Amino acid sequence: xxxxxxxxxxxxxxxxxxxxxxxxxxxxxxxxxxxxxxxxxxxxxxxxxxxxxxxxxxxxxxxxxxxxxxxxxxxxxxxxxxxxxxxxxxxxxxxxxxxxxxxxxxxxxxxxxxxxxxxxxxxxxxxxxxxxxxxxxxxxxxxxxxxxxxxxxxxx
Numbered sequence: 001x002x003x004x005x006x007x008x009x010x011x012x013x014x015x016x017x018x019x020x021x022x023x024x025x026x027x028x029x030x031x032x033x034x035x036x037x038x039x040x041x042x043x044x045x046x047x048x049x050x051x052x053x054x055x056x057x058x059x060x061x062x063x064x065x066x067x068x069x070x071x072x073x074x075x076x077x078x079x080x081x082x083x084x085x086x087x088x089x090x091x092x093x094x095x096x097x098x099x100x101x102x103x104x105x106x107x108x109x110x111x112x113x114x115x116x117x118x119x120x121x122x123x124x125x126x127x128x129x130x131x132x133x134x135x136x137x138x139x140x141x142x143x144x145x146x147x148x149x150x151x152x153x154x155x156x
Contacts, residue, residue, distance in 0.1 A: 031086045039090030047103045050083035054107055061111045071111045072129030079107065080134055087138045088145035097135060104134045 013020040025034040025041050032045035054061065057078055061071050083100060090096065108125045109115070126133060 029086075031089075039087075039092045039096045042086065042090050043092070043096040043099050046083050046085060046087070047099060049085075050079050050103060050107075053082045054079050061107075062113075064113075068112065068128050069130050072131045075107065075111060075129065076131050080104070080131070080137065083134060084137045084141060088141035092138070097138065100134050100138070 013022065023035075025032055027033075027045070032041035034041040054075075057074060060066060060074055061079075063071075083103065087100075105122045108122065108129060109120075112120075112125050112128060114120045114125060122133075
């Protein structure tokens with residue numbers, strides 16, 4: 001027996017006599033939403049968007065004359081914020097978080113001009129740039145969202 005996907009089970013949906021197209025995933029406000037409900041699609045999309053922003057800012061982020069503090073501020077404001085956008089809503093697995101952290105480690109090594117063979121710890125590079133890890137921002141965002149949900153009124 002062939003397993004059916006969620007979209008096949010729900011299709012066809014009729015609205016005012018018209019059939020709606022069923023899809024397994026779609027992009028909404030820059031966030032990829034999949035029928036399975038996992039964060040894999042969303043985290044992959046955010047990583048892709050962050051790399052696009054990183055490449056756009058490459059002249060600043062890799063400039064030898066720019067201070068690491070300045071690079072850290074630009075990265076934090078422009079790249080990391082793109083990477084974690086909407087993450088408080090993700091049903092994140094360990095592999096999704098690893099994808100985001102791996103991307104950040106590659107970016108900070110590039111900004112600091114350090115290769116893997118130089119054997120510098122990522123924590124040391126983050127402190128040089130004076131920024132916190134992306135995982136800290138994801139956790140803070142989730143806790144902030146949890147606080148909002150916890151304080152909501154029963155009639156909301």
